[in-house]
């Protein structure tokens with residue numbers, strides 16, 4: 001069994017097929033057995049609705065917020081909203097972000113579309129411009145990209161919305177100076193942490209973004225259709241996308257629901273999606289986050305780094321280009337094929353050798369996690385060697 005960074009391989013917590021090398025957590029995290037059990041129990045509860053008490057609409061969601069708050073180092077769980085998707089959270093945020101002629105929103109080139117379209121809508125409706133910060137060429141990494149982002153932020157910027165890492169290849173950005181610069185000019189910093197939170201540590205209390213949104217189904221290892229969004233002070237009084245009854249003050253008292261009120265529960269609950277108390281998804285995501293908390297993101301990061309350390313020289317020997325280690329995420333990295341290499345041939349070899357990764361153009365996105373072993377990494381290296389042999 002592999003054991004790196006004090007963390008042993010956790011494959012036994014999952015039900016991945018024995019003969020498959022799943023290196024694709026950036027696509028979707030496999031559901032751990034504990035999360036599957038919690039989800040099934042939640043689904044079953046509806047066999048007998050009388051046993052579902054009003055408390056079941058509230059307590060499990062509060063527990064989920066508390067777990068996520070611990071994971072992201074945020075002191076106030078009630079600033080976390082439960083929504084179905086990143087696009088939903090970003091649409092909420094865009095709706096509450098200033099825009100207009102002469103103002104600009106800064107985005108990063110080729111970032112995930114769920115963090116682009118809501119901003120395009122905002123600018124289309126209210127005016128202003130979107131500035132897309134291009135990836136530096138010539139193999140220069142996240143450091144130069146960070147400088148370019150800083151250069152684009154000016155006194156007319158109302159928001160910088162970007163991933164904590166780039167979703168296509170795990171490029172890391174230096175978020176602290178970006179936070180500093182956005183604060184100087186009064187712009188919001190909106191982070192999509194979907195591709196790093198759970199696999200790498202983050203401290204909201206230290207970084208102080210204005211929002212951090214994380215889809216539950218990748219590195220949090222949860223089910224699909226549940227996303228968590230932390231909101232800073234700037235957005236807490238915002239207008240939600242929908243007006244749910246459960247977000248209103250006093251909603252715990254089902255007998256008094258028609259005593260309508262204009263007040264919301266404290267914090268970010270106003271941004272929760274309708275029917276947020278999903279009896280299957282909420283406990284499943286909680287169970288998954290419990291595992292991540294037990295393993296600890298900093299140990300997970302060491303695990304993936306050590307697991308793949310010897311992979312990079314092996315791949316370089318067959319002509320593959322890899323981002324320099326300072327700007328590469330250990331859990332998510334892009335491998336650039338040498339000129340003239342045929343991605344279709346590589347795809348066929350990977351399929352035959354039962355290795356699961358993602359393709360983004362001529363780049364291969366590899367994303368290991370705690371269930372992976374040296375055998376998985378060896379299978380990947382062998383597939384590249386075979387496919388790139390002349």
Ligand SMILES: Cc1ncc(COP(=O)(O)O)c(C=O)c1O
Pocket residue numbers: 026027084085086087088112114163167192194195215227
């Ligand atoms: C960075 C990032 N954000 C968000 C998502 C998912 O977005 P949504 O929840 O809007 O479907 C993905 C999926 O690949 C992603 O990579």
